[in-house]
Structures are given as C-alpha cells and as structure tokens.
Ligand SMILES: [Fe+2]
C-alpha cells in the first residue's frame with residue numbers, strides 16, 4: 001500500500017501550491033491512497049464541503065483536521081462528510097468521527113486523527129489511552145495516524161507507544177517539516193512533522209508583519225494569512241509493505 005500524505009494546506013496560497021504541485025507529485029509517486037490535512041484550507045480555518053468535493057474528485061481519499069476542526073460556522077455539516085476525521089480525543093460528545101475505515105481493492109485502511117496536549121489549548125482526552133481504546137475496536141489492514149501536536153517529545157512518546165501497533169504516525173500542526181522520517185524498531189513509519197503547504201515566507205502560513213507585531217507588542221491577535229509569497233508544498237510518501245517513508249519538500 002502506497003500512501004501520499006500532504007501537510008496542512010494553509011489558506012489560498014496553500015490551495016495555490018496544492019494546485020501547482022499535487023498532480024505532478026501524484027503522477028511521480030503513484031500512490032494508492034491520498035490523505036490531506038485540511039484544518040487550515042479555508043482562510044486558515046477549517047474545511048468546506050466545496051473544497052472537500054473538489055479534492056476528492058482529484059484523487060484525495062481522506063481529510064484529517066486538527067485544532068481548527070471547529071473554526072467554521074458550518075463545521076458540523078463538514079464533520080458529517082464521510083471521508084473527514086477530526087481528532088479522536090476531543091471527546092465522546094464532540095461532533096464528527098473518531099476514525100474512518102476506507103476500502104481500497106479489498107484492503108481496509110483506517111485513518112485516525114489525534115491532537116496533542118502539550119502547548120495546546122483545548123481540554124482534550126489523553127491521546128495515548130484514546131489510541132488503546134480505538135485499537136481494541138478498529139478492524140483494518142493498515143492504520144495511519146495523523147498526530148496533530150506541538151511538542152516533539154509528545155510526538156516521539158506516542159510514536160514509540162504505538163510502534164508495531166499502527167502502520168504510520170505522521171505529525172502535523174507545527175507547519176515546519178522535520179527531517180526525521182524513520183522506521184521505528186517494530187516497523188511503524190514515523191515523522192515528527194510533515195510540514196505545511198502554502199506560503200514559503202509567511203510565519204507558518206500567517207502574515208509576516210502581523211506575526212512580528214504580535215511578538216513586539218505582546219498583544220494577542222487572530223492570525224491573518226500571508227497574502228503573497230513564493231510557495232512551499234510538503235508531503236510524505238509511505239510504502240507500507242516496503243517500510244519506506246520519504247519526504248517530499250518543495251520550496252520555491
Ligand atoms: Fe495547521
């Protein structure tokens with residue numbers, strides 16, 4: 001099973017970078033299955049049904065999300081869409097699905113999204129014990145986890161905790177790609193962060209002057225996306241049989 005995982009597509013420049021590079025990457029790597037983190041795809045906040053449908057016609061199979069899963073007014077309808085997962089450890093009463101299982105040529109691929117708790121603001125459940133719970137009930141040939149988290153320590157701890165129990169753990173959320181694509185001792189593929197798709201020169205996708213102003217003044221502001229920039233496209237290519245995880249980092 002060959003999987004392409006594209007990191008957080010951020011705002012209009014993210015969609016522009018996706019439009020520019022996705023097809024070439026898809027044609028070059030020929031994945032069987034494609035996962036996109038879409039938590040920032042609409043103006044930095046959440047996913048819409050329109051983009052969901054558009055990307056599915058272009059070959060995307062599943063959207064994962066993150067802390068922006070609930071940022072749009074229509075989030076409940078979006079979370080109902082069949083191939084969208086929100087972080088499983090938000091809790092039992094949270095709208096949306098804890099995981100999806102998709103059939104591909106007779107094989108079942110489970111996709112799980114989890115959110116970290118270190119340096120994150122939402123009051124979520126423990127991602128480690130949530131995974132124990134989910135793994136008791138999920139029946140699938142392959143399990144891919146998007147761990148949407150800030151701290152590399154938490155990401156590594158979860159990775160080793162799940163080593164040999166899931167096919168791959170792909171980190172998202174920091175928007176900065178790491179170079180630690182590795183195969184863990186018991187065979188799970190891992191990277192701390194796949195990186196983002198969007199502005200090359202933003203502040204992790206946000207407007208540069210605003211980002212600097214916030215640090216100078218200390219006054220919190222809601223992040224505005226960077227409007228113009230060269231682009232970046234970041235993804236990972238996973239071969240689950242060959243136990244291979246390759247980084248795809250395009251920086252214009
Ligand atoms: Fe993000």
Ligand SMILES: [Fe+2]
Nearest residue numbers: 066067068173
């Ligand atoms: Fe995030």
